[in-house]
Amino acid sequence: MGDDATLITQWNRLSRVHRRIETRAERRLHQHLGLGVSEFYALRTLWEGVRAGTGLLYLNDLANGTGLSQSATSRLVTRLRDRGLITTHASPHDRRSVEIELTALAHDVLRLGSPLLQQAVEEVVRQLGADKSDEDLLRYLKGATDGPTPQPVDRQAPAH
Template identity: 30%
Template sequence: MPNDSQKILDSIRRLVQLLRLSDRSAERAVGLSGAQLFVLQELGKAPALSINELAERTRTDQSSVSVVAARLVEQGMVARERSPEDGRRVQMSLTRRGRAALRKAPPVAQQKLLEALDSLSAGDRRRLSEAFGRVVDRMGADRGAAPMFFEEESVPGRPPLKPPRKRGRAAGGVGW
């Protein structure tokens, strides 16, 4: 007899699987993966985005979107060009074809979820949003197991000797 927390955990797992299945189903149907459609969607909201900006907006790693974007470029859905002001950056933007594809094949999984959310009353939805957001914020703030080896500036005084490259990230994981 699971408690509420356990139920929530299982709901999350079920949701994630449903989203995966729905995405893959859509992929088969329209030839674009959920990740690809999501990238197109975000590009549709801005005139042009860099790989890092896309990574932020899609909540994934830079290296992940880099690959997804490359595929979209191959398919002529997205244009990629070096930024004139900053030679390291890249400007990704929708092509005519990309815009058309997005119009024809909106992200199904996301749509389904939105529809399901519509079944709640506005009040429930607001409360769900509020409570859920709070939980996620808290999770994000946790930082528990990752000691964050190098602190974020201890005091205004300039850093004593900054270790070589702060490159010390803290790995990541799967299963959801």
């Protein structure tokens, strides 16, 4: 396989692992907190905004941080507000903008949900290790930097 084909193969493997993690995280978050992954990611994005010192985020920032469209973000914000996880209000600087803030309940949800995500990732990575399905990807996911990535071996017969 050429370099492009190898890259595409690795991307496909990473995508499959990502979907496994997302599915497991979705199941755990729904079971324990009644939330979907996109709702939890939105809360994390807002929390990261708070940590960065802004204290709040605009709807546009949230859409960019979650990778959702404006309309999907609006629906998401409505669900989070209805559950008491965020408050929204018009910006005093620009009445067309909506400012979003986390509630105390959202901070509790984040505290409880973060270990659930961690467990989902660890379980999938552990399964990859047991399967021995992709050692390079497994090293990458574990953050190993112990030496260079092995290069493919040229299997052509030596010239005489």
